[in-house]
Amino acid sequence: MIRIVIIGSGNVAQHLIKAFDKKNTVEVIQVFARNNNAIRSIFDTTKITHSYTTILEAELYIIAVSDNAIMEVASKIPFQNKLIVHTSGSVCMDDLGDTKRRGVFYPLQTFSKSKEVNFKEVPICIEAQNEADYQLLETVAKSISDTFFRINSKQRKALHVSAVFVSNFVNYLYQIGHTICNENNIPFEILQPLIQETAQKIKTLSPIEAQTGPAIRRDTQTVNAHLAFLTDENQKDIYKLLTKSIIDHGKKL
C-alpha cells in the first residue's frame, strides 16, 4: 500500500481525493488544507491537518495548490528524501526545489467543482527524476486511470498550451454561440448535437480532414454575409482571424 499525503483543497485536490478513495494499492493517509470546509464532506476530518508540523510520513506527497504557491509549499514539507510531486501543467519539475526527490503527476483534464469526472478516462502525465520514483508514480496513476504517459517538462508545457486551445478557447467559442443564440431567441440546445459531433469526429478523423465550413471552402460570399450579420466588434475580430487562419493553414478541399 502506497501511503499518500495530499496538500491542497481546490478542484484538483478534491477530484484526486475522491479518485483515490477505496483503492487497493494506494491510501490517502492525510490531507493538508488551510481551509477544510471544501473537503470535510469527502474526507475523514480527523485526518485533515493545517499545520506543517503535524504532517505524517508517507511514500508520496502530492501538492495540488495554485501554481504560484507550489514552490513555497514544497519547501515547507518537513522531510528530506521523500518523493514530492505537483499536479500542474505549467510548472517545471525543478521548481519543487533541489534537495528532494521530485516528480510531476499532472492529470490532463478540465475540472469544475460542479461536474463529476470519470478519472478512469483522465490521462495522467508523469515525470520523475529517477526511474524508481517514476515506477511508483506509474503504480499510483494505474490505480485511478486507464491511461498514463511519460511526459517531460518541455512536453508538458506544450501540452498545457495545447489544452488551452482545445479546451479553454473552445469553451469560449461555445460562449459566443450561446450569446448569438440568446440574442436571436434560439434555444442553445439546438447546437448541442453539432458540438458533440464536432468533438466525436476527431476520434476518427484528423482535425485537418474534419474541417468543414465556409472558410475551408473559400466561400467568401457566406463569410461576408456572416461578417455583415455580426454586430459585436470582438466577435467580428475573432471571426476574421480564424477564417483567415483556416484559409492560410487548412487543406483546400
Next chain:
Amino acid sequence: MIRIVIIGSGNVAQHLIKAFDKKNTVEVIQVFARNNNAIRSIFDTTKITHSYTTILEAELYIIAVSDNAIMEVASKIPFQNKLIVHTSGSVCMDDLGDTKRRGVFYPLQTFSKSKEVNFKEVPICIEAQNEADYQLLETVAKSISDTFFRINSKQRKALHVSAVFVSNFVNYLYQIGHTICNENNIPFEILQPLIQETAQKIKTLSPIEAQTGPAIRRDTQTVNAHLAFLTDENQKDIYKLLTKSIIDHGKKL
C-alpha cells in the same frame, strides 16, 4: 406516403438519401444528380436522373446543392404549385423564387463523407410560407429525426454563424493543438479525453460557468509563459485575441 425528389449528390444529399431509406411515412422516388457516381452505391440507379425534363411529380422537392446554385436549380423544376425546399443554413427562403410554395429543411450538423451521422440526433430547422406546408415538413422531419425546430430565415442566419463558431472554428483550434503536439512528439490522443469532456460539460453547465484556464483566472504569469512558448505568429495572435476576449467577457471566478 409523402413522395420526395432530392436534387443534389453532395454530402447533405447523400446523408438525407440514407436517412429517408425504408421509412414508413416518406419515400424518395427520384434523385436528380448531374454526377451519379457519388450516389449509385446508396440509391437505385434506375431512379436517378440528370435531366430536368424527366423529373417526376412529387409532394416535396428537396434541393441539396451548393448555396450559389440553389436559385438556378429551383427555377428549373418544371412544376408550379409544388413545395420546394432547400437545405442551406445561410440562404433565405425567398431565394427559391416567388412563384412556388417555398420552405427550408436545414439539418444542423457537420457532414463529412467519411463519417456516418446518426440522423435521429440531428436537429432539423424548418421554415415554410404557409402552415400546411410547415406541417408536411414537420412530418418529414419526424420521420428521420427526434428533434425539429421552427426557425425563421433571420434566426437561421444567426444559427449558421453560431455553428461556424462552435464547430468550424472549434475544429480549427483542435488543429492547432494537433500541430503543437506533433511538433513536440506528443501523441494527440492524450488530448482526446479533455476535448470530449469540454464538449460534454456544456450539456449541464452554461459555457460561462464551464470556463476554466489561465485567462479566466487572470493568471498573467501562465499567459505570458504560453506566449513565450509559442513561436508561430498566427498561433500567438489567436492566443492573444481569445485570452483578451475571455478576460473582457468572461465571468470573473
